[in-house]
Each structure stands twice: as C-alpha cells, then as structure tokens.
Amino acid sequence: MTTITSPQNPQLQDLRRLLARRRRDGRFAAEGEDLVDAAARAGWEPLAGFRAAGSYGAPGFAEVDGALLGRISLLGSGTRVIGVYGERWAPVPLGPTCVYLHGVRDPGNVGAIVRSAQAFGVASVAVGPDCADPFGPRAVRASMGAIFAVPVARGGELPGARVALVAGAGEPLGAAALPAEVTLMVGAEREGLPADLVAGADRVVHIPMRGGDSLNAAMAATVALYELTRLRPCEDPRS
Numbered sequence: 268m269t270t271i272t273s274p275q276n277p278q279l280q281d282l283r284r285l286l287a288r289r290r291r292d293g294r295f296a297a298e299g300e301d302l303v304d305a306a307a308r309a310g311w312e313p314l315a316g317f318r319a320a321g322s323y324g325a326p327g328f329a330e331v332d333g334a335l336l337g338r339i340s341l342l343g344s345g346t347r348v349i350g351v352y353g354e355r356w357a358p359v360p361l362g363p364t365c366v367y368l369h370g371v372r373d374p375g376n377v378g379a380i381v382r383s384a385q386a387f388g389v390a391s392v393a394v395g396p397d398c399a400d401p402f403g404p405r406a407v408r409a410s411m412g413a414i415f416a417v418p419v420a421r422g423g424e425l426p427g428a429r430v431a432l433v434a435g436a437g438e439p440l441g442a443a444a445l446p447a448e449v450t451l452m453v454g455a456e457r458e459g460l461p462a463d464l465v466a467g468a469d470r471v472v473h474i475p476m477r478g479g480d481s482l483n484a485a486m487a488a489t490v491a492l493y494e495l496t497r498l499r500p501c502e503d504p505r506s
C-alpha cells in the first residue's frame with residue numbers, strides 16, 4: 268500500500284475540510300481508535316479511513332505519513348486513525364426517554380449529553396435550535412463514541428411528558444412522579460430554556476443544589492438521567 272505523504276493529496280484536503288466542518292455534505296470525521304472501534308461495534312461502516320503509517324490495523328484505511336496525519340488532527344496529541352462516516356439522523360425524536368436540547372451551544376456539552384444518554388439507556392437526543400452540531404468533531408469526541416449508539420434527531424414532536432429542567436424552579440426532580448414516557452428538556456448554557464418552552468412544559472423540575480445558581484448543562488442532564496434511572500431501576504448489563 269502506498270503511503271500518502273503529500274499535504275496536497277485530495278483525500279487529505281477533503282478530510283481537512285470535513286474536520287473543520289467547512290464541507291457539510293452529510294459526512295463527518297471521528298478521530299482516534301476509541302471512536303473508530305465504537306463505530307465498528309455499533310455496525311457503522313466507514314466511508315473512508317486514514318491511519319498513520321505503521322500503526323493500527325484498520326483494514327482498508329489509507330496509510331498516511333504519521334507526522335502529516337498528526338498535523339491534520341484536531342487533537343492536541345495528534346491521532347493515529349481517522350474514520351469518515353455518514354451522518355445518521357433519526358426521522359423523529361424517539362421515546363420512552365428522550366433528551367431535548369435547546370440552545371446548547373458548546374459542542375463539548377452536546378457530546379457529553381449524548382454520552383450520558385447512552386450510559387442511561389436514553390432512546391434519543393433531540394437537537395433543537397441554536398445547538399452545537401452533534402456530528403461536529405468536538406461533539407463527536409466528547410461523546411466518546413456514543414454518537415454511534417444513540418439516535419439523534421433534529422427537533423420534531425417530542426415524545427411523552429415534556430419535563431423542563433430549570434434551576435431553582437418547579438418541583439425537586441426526585442419528588443416528581445414522572446410518567447413512563449418523558450422528554451427531559453435542557454436549556455442554553457447562559458439563558459436556560461426560553462420562557463415559552465417552560466410555560467408549555469407538562470412539568471417543571473429542578474435538581475436541588477446546596478450552592479451556586481445552576482449546574483453546567485451536561486452535568487444537569489447527567490444528574491437528571493441518573494435520577495430517572497434511580498427512580499426506575501434497571502439492570503446494569505455489565506454487572
């Protein structure tokens with residue numbers, strides 16, 4: 268197999284544009300063995316793949332000079348493998364448990380919420396207006412591969428009771444008897460959820476805190492999902 272050594276190689280230029288999200292054509296790139304392995308475990312076939320010369324046995328991945336691949340990588344430490352995949356959007360948000368994001372702009376938060384969604388068996392994450400792109404490289408990285416396991420949808424009809432998570436308002440989450448089908452709604456890092464969404468919610472709940480004004484959006488989603496799991500215990504398949 269020939270090793271790609273030229274930065275002008277058209278496949279690498281395409282990859283650079285994908286990583287920078289300058290090319291939006293329904294493809295995205297995932298960097299690192301953990302993510303490429305997670306994709307394979309979830310049954311996602313790469314559309315293309317690149318690996319540093321002499322490393323990682325990903326079959327069919329183009330071999331690239333290691334230093335060159337490291338310069339293309341967005342990871343501070345460089346990478347030995349990058350896979351390119353087709354975005355998959357669920358046609359509608361799925362229940363029985365859905366997390367809806369509204370204005371969550373930090374891709375790290377969006378990815379971390381997708382990761383927690385996988386951990387707590389959420390059926391889908393619905394991405395509303397002004398959210399970071401869940402298939403952007405930082406969100407994909409923060410999801411630690413969960414983006415390949417959790418269906419993501421763009422807005423749409425939210426399943427079940429709409430439960431607005433609002434710091435310091437409504438009922439404490441643990442005391443709220445929630446129906447079996449719910450959508451947890453998480454708001455923007457600065458502004459929180461818009462007033463009309465909160466007013467139209469079936470329930471408004473908060474995570475009780477002993478200090479500070481609010482939790483980070485991803486932290487709040489994670490604590491809320493943990494609490495839902497605690498209230499409706501399920502077997503941990505790994506135990």
Ligand SMILES: C[S@@+](CC[C@H](N)C(=O)[O-])C[C@H]1O[C@@H](n2cnc3c(N)ncnc32)[C@H](O)[C@@H]1O
Nearest residue numbers: 432433434453454459460473474481482484487
């Ligand atoms: C950083 S907070 C937004 C803070 C914003 N200043 C506000 O007052 O809503 C981001 C999101 O996390 C959720 N959140 C944060 N802390 C929470 C808490 N203690 N209880 C419930 N939701 C919380 C809410 O959905 C909120 O919109």
